[in-house]
Structures are given as structure tokens and as C-alpha cells.
Amino acid sequence: MKILIIGGKGTIGKRVSDHFAGKHDIIIAGRDSGDVTVDIADSKSIAAMFESIGNVDAAVCIAGEAKWAAFDAMTEEDFYIGLRSKLMGQVNLVRIGQNFVNAGGSFTLTTGILADHPVELTTSAAMVNGAIHSFVKAVCLELKNGIRVNVVSSGLVEDAVEKYEAYFPGHNAIPMNKVINGYVKSVEGKETGEIIRMYDNC
Ligand SMILES: NC(=O)c1ccc[n+]([C@@H]2O[C@H](COP(=O)([O-])OP(=O)(O)OC[C@H]3O[C@@H](n4cnc5c(N)ncnc54)[C@H](OP(=O)(O)O)[C@@H]3O)[C@@H](O)[C@H]2O)c1
Numbered sequence: 001m002k003i004l005i006i007g008g009k010g011t012i013g014k015r016v017s018d019h020f021a022g023k024h025d026i027i028i029a030g031r032d033s034g035d036v037t038v039d040i041a042d043s044k045s046i047a048a049m050f051e052s053i054g055n056v057d058a059a060v061c062i063a064g065e066a067k068w069a070a071f072d073a074m075t076e077e078d079f080y081i082g083l084r085s086k087l088m089g090q091v092n093l094v095r096i097g098q099n100f101v102n103a104g105g106s107f108t109l110t111t112g113i114l115a116d117h118p119v120e121l122t123t124s125a126a127m128v129n130g131a132i133h134s135f136v137k138a139v140c141l142e143l144k145n146g147i148r149v150n151v152v153s154s155g156l157v158e159d160a161v162e163k164y165e166a167y168f169p170g171h172n173a174i175p176m177n178k179v180i181n182g183y184v185k186s187v188e189g190k191e192t193g194e195i196i197r198m199y200d201n202c
Pocket of ligand 1: 006007008009010011012013029030031032033034038039040041062063064065085086089110111112113153154155156157158160164
């Protein structure tokens, strides 16, 4: 398979890319890293990326940002960071990418545990994750040519514990091989419209 991995040089993306590279053709995208540049917050940039790489069998997004801050300090503009990047970035990836994914191919998006179990400072990130879950459940009903779409929602991953554990008291870190398997299930399996949750019900 020819697999596009946006964010494929990131903490999670690197592990997922390394795994898929063993048996598939990988194209890594990022704003400043990878084989091709893209800013998912800019729909023109997504279109230009697809024009340059052509059709793929799977498009995986492991990128997207949202502002973390106390709710009483969040401005309207702060919320738009997550809406433009993590939410509309991934919606636009599917909207534009549906014309560049081969029949029977797939999209795999990324959210996280905050959709179900938010922690302090995450009104924006949690909201955006929940919106993506609803988007995936709806858009799978309309994609044509057997194209599938799923979202991987992981808890705090092992490789990011040092950076984020203070924000997630009592959470169990998710082993990287379990996180990778969420992406494998979406790309190589037959599921569509699934929220692939990689965490215990904490
Ligand atoms: N870390 C965790 O424990 C965890 C758990 C659950 C969910 N998540 C979610 O998983 C995703 C990846 O997390 P991570 O920890 O791997 O992040 P990360 O280490 O910061 O990596 C993010 C990657 O995405 C690329 N990227 C960021 N913004 C982009 C944009 N607007 N357009 C294109 N590429 C962009 C970055 O490359 P460039 O800098 O070159 O653009 C980088 O390669 C995030 O959405 C995060 O919320 C993370």
C-alpha cells in the first residue's frame, strides 16, 4: 500500500511510520519535516500536497494542535486554534482527500482520551476530539468507492509520559505497540466509522 502519514516524524507518528515502513510505501508529511510539506490548518496546503504526491491507498493523520489553557483565560481566538488545526485540518483532509484515496482505501484520524475523560485545561482539546468522533461516525455513511474512515483515540502514550504526565494524574500510559496497533487496525482492517479507543475506561 502507498500510505501518507501526516505527522509521521512526531512522537506517535514516528513509531507508526517505522512500523508501516516494514511492509508498505510510506510518504511522511509535516509542516517542516518529512518527504512533503503540509499545514493541515490550511486547506489549500492540503490540496497542494495531494496534487504533488498523487493518489494513495491510505491517508493517516497523526497531527493537529489545540490550545491548552484555563477556561477563564481562553479567548475566542484561542479556541479557533484547535478548530482550524486539529478539527478542520482533519475534516479537510477527508473532504479534499476523498478524491485522492484509491477505491477501497482509508482515512485514519487521531484524537485522544480527552474526548471521554478530559483533564484540567482541555476545554478546547476535549471539544475538538469529541467533534472529530461525531464527524467520523457521520462521514463514513457517505464516503464512496469503499473508502473507509476511522479515528484512533489513545490515552497518554508511553513516549510522551515525561512531557505530559503532570497533566494526567492516575492515568495509565499506553504502550507504543498498543498505539501502533490502533493504526494498523484502521489501515489494514475492514472497519469503518470506528472510534478505536486505546485506553482502559479510567
Ligand atoms: N502524545 C500523546 O500522549 C497523545 C495521546 C493521544 C493523542 N495525541 C494526539 O496525537 C497527535 C500527535 O501527537 P504527538 O504527541 O505525536 O505530537 P508531536 O510529537 O508534537 O508530533 C506532531 C507531528 O505533527 C506534525 N504537525 C503538527 N502540526 C501540523 C500541521 N498543522 N500540519 C501538518 N503537520 C503538523 C509535526 O511536524 P512539523 O512540526 O514538521 O509540522 C509533528 O511531526 C496530536 O493530535 C495529539 O493531540 C497525543
